[in-house]
Amino acid sequence: MLASIADFFLPPTCHLCGCRLLDSERVFCVRCIETLPRSRYHLMPMNPMERRFAGIVPFVRATGHFIYSRNSDLASAIHDMKYRQFPSVGHRLGEIVGEELNMAGFFFGADCIAAVPMHWWKKAKRGYNQADYIAAGLSCATGLPISNELVASRAHKTQTAMTLQQRLENLSGSFRVKDPDALKGKGLVLVDDVCTTGSTLRSLAEEIASAVPDCRIYLLSLCVTV
Numbered sequence: 651m652l653a654s655i656a657d658f659f660l661p662p663t664c665h666l667c668g669c670r671l672l673d674s675e676r677v678f679c680v681r682c683i684e685t686l687p688r689s690r691y692h693l694m695p696m697n698p699m700e701r702r703f704a705g706i707v708p709f710v711r712a713t714g715h716f717i718y719s720r721n722s723d724l725a726s727a728i729h730d731m732k733y734r735q736f737p738s739v740g741h742r743l744g745e746i747v748g749e750e751l752n753m754a755g756f757f758f759g760a761d762c763i764a765a766v767p768m769h770w771w772k773k774a775k776r777g778y779n780q781a782d783y784i785a786a787g788l789s790c791a792t793g794l795p796i797s798n799e800l801v802a803s804r805a806h807k808t809q810t811a812m813t814l815q816q817r818l819e820n821l822s823g824s825f826r827v828k829d830p831d832a833l834k835g836k837g838l839v840l841v842d843d844v845c846t847t848g849s850t851l852r853s854l855a856e857e858i859a860s861a862v863p864d865c866r867i868y869l870l871s872l873c874v875t876v
């Protein structure tokens with residue numbers, strides 16, 4: 651009842667266009683969701699994300715669902731999700747991606763989902779790891795459980811201005827699998843927010859492949875740059 655009273659005085663609005671949301675809508679209105687730029691990579695054989703990782707790390711499937719470009723509506727939503735305390739944006743986008751990829755069979759053979767882990771100190775400063783929210787949205791849409799076996803064991807510097815090689819060196823030794831036996835023989839969906847050079851997913855997948863050689867890895871980024 652309190653929620654209904656709050657909605658009456660402060661009706662929920664679309665995070666992108668500001669229009670009043672219908673009862674059936676959450677975070678974004680249907681029109682804004684429809685206009686988000688999709689890559690449709692999951693429908694292509696050997697798509698650009700898969701080409702990026704082929705021969706470097708073992709994976710079953712790889713995709714980046716939305717095309718990220720600077721100054722776009724999507725970029726501002728991602729910025730809010732990461733830096734302006736709107737993790738619900740990540741959860742909703744995760745749900746949308748989960749629904750669309752699930753319908754296309756992307757998760758066939760997958761057993762669980764894990765977000766790219768954030769070092770505890772960075773998470774304490776930010777208050778949350780946005781990738782956890784994306785993973786939770788994906789989990790809601792697909793029914794796949796969340797795995798908490800991955801940890802960021804070492805803090806690393808901000809990578810924005812680095813080359814791929816510098817990023818890989820910066821990330822070296824950053825991730826660890828807590829209990830490799832828990833992922834033995836499992837299909838694990840790794841979830842990141844934005845894939846630019848692919849260095850984060852690559853470093854994490856390399857660590858998993860070395861700790862759990864028979865883990866089947868799916869690489870999934872909410873957004874991808876082209």
Ligand SMILES: [Zn+2]
Nearest residue numbers: 664667679682
């Ligand atoms: Zn809208």
